[in-house]
Amino acid sequence: MSNPKIKYYYYLIIFFYFFSFFTIGILTAKDYGIHIEEKFHRSNGFYWLNYVLSFTNLNNLKEISLIKFKSISDYTLSSVAYYNKYGIIFDVPAALIEILFNINEPKKFYQLRHILSFIIFFISTIFFFKILLNRFKNINIAILGTTFYILSPRIYGDSFLYKDILFLSICTISIYSFFKVIDNFNYRNLIFFALFSSLATSTRIIGIFLPIMFLIITFLEILYRKPKKDFIVKNILCLLLFFLFLIIHWPYLWSSPFNNFLLVFKSIKTDLVNIKILFNGIFISNEFIPYSYLPRWIVISTPTIHIILFLIGYYFIFKRFLIKFIKIEECSKNHDLWHSLNEKKDFIIFISLSSIFLFCIINNVKLYNGWRLLYFLNIFFVYIITYCIYLFFIKIRLKNKIVYLNLFFAISFLIIVQRMALYHPYQSLYFNGFLSKENKNSYEGDYYGLSTSKAILEILKKDKEAKEENKIINIGVASHTPLQRGIEFIDINKKDLVRIVGQEFNSAKYIYKNNISEVDINYNKKYNIPENFKKIDELIVDGIIIYEIYKNLKIK
């Protein structure tokens, strides 16, 4: 790409590519409903903002944050003081922006968070593009790979809801900084890697795999040849910086860094809820999820083209490292497991994915809501998909048929986009063609409760008394979704018209039901709809029941 004209042309394409994606995301952000944990995270933001400000003289700001924190009350909400191990890198800045811009309307401060979340995901796509460009040195391949990253429906849908995608985004940036360390083992790159991997670790403790991978690579380097003194010093410094950054930006660690850090690991066992989850038509305990849980969820909720390309790419990477492993000699000219920096990067991705995947399956890690806790694995999936595309390009380049390959991918992307548009704004619930329409409700549905506010608004629209006489209506809930939190996202003047009565169906005029239950509904009948209720509305997307609304026939 030495020709400046071609370079300019490519830059223009890249700019329009990212600009279009950004515009679509920002324009559609308002379509996404509130998810059930947003209220908790807002509360978490003000709690820690108040704590951080208590070390400063900004009393006014501190007072506002305290007032805001105290105003967030809900009987369905967990105590932030108890569940205080969540990272703050999203919640505290969002809380600060809310105060600084004087945003007081609930709908607006949640929409602000959705936009912020999408912007972080958008930044991560740029870094993912840079990862691919760094590895494959081909803009065409990097753009194709980034498109696969964006067009992962469940990931895209969740990109407005932070939580899991925030971790995925920070992991992407951390892996980019890891690659930069591999390219150039200097202090600047090491500092950036330590910083971003610490941010990833505070967001989700599993982010600790980043410094662990760094240690594994260091160990393999030492095994290959006797290291220089400088190499060891830099490694130790990187680890020290990692812990230093972790303590600096995570207020939870301030009172007792070492003990509190250990407590985070202990809390993985205790704080994760123990519930029944609907999997393949039966309710299973998430204490004992079957080995097939994770692979099956990934296979049914990822576009088919992703899966096929991933399997091919994984096969070739696995084969390459297996051959290299078998051929290890006591004294060799090249490194044992990689012959170039690019192969070293492939090795990091391959080992990270394989070890995390196997660790979760074998150690029976408590999962729920599909595989959302492991959405960050999508970085590795798409990297391997791109590796597969790279292999295709090498094969086909010789035959001068790259245009056909690009056409094939363009058609595949159009099909995925069409499916994503069909699901909008419920891309988080996407299932591919592997699952028949009849089986789509054999798995958990709207676990985020994204449809709650829409369902409440539908009820208000349908109910004459509420519409004309401003009478309060009682709504029951026949699912494990705190409908109460959906009220946050509706206009203030309509909020007072709704009273959530939970499972006290006798007093309910309407019942909201979705496909989420923490108990086995075959034995526990608490979510059974009484006979005097009749279904009056439902929202079904691609065969998936998002919600159903029932009306009490006894109450006029």
Next chain:
Amino acid sequence: MKLFIYKTLFVFLLIYLLFQLTIGLVVKKIKEEIYNFKSKENIELLKKKIRIELNYAIKKDKYLDENDAKLINDFLKKIKSELQNQ
């Protein structure tokens, strides 16, 4: 030395995987069985079954086998006499 370390790590990994996929799997199954047995759903199921069985017994003309009836009768008499002697 290097080869020895690689081989050792590889063997340990294989042993770990083998253990988890054999004994680990059996332990997991047993734990799951115990968990399911103690679960609220299972207790509810047992209660339901007992209720069905009691209803069935009430409706039937002769629920117990003659020998069983005699055995239970003798047993109850024995218990009763022991309790009276206390």
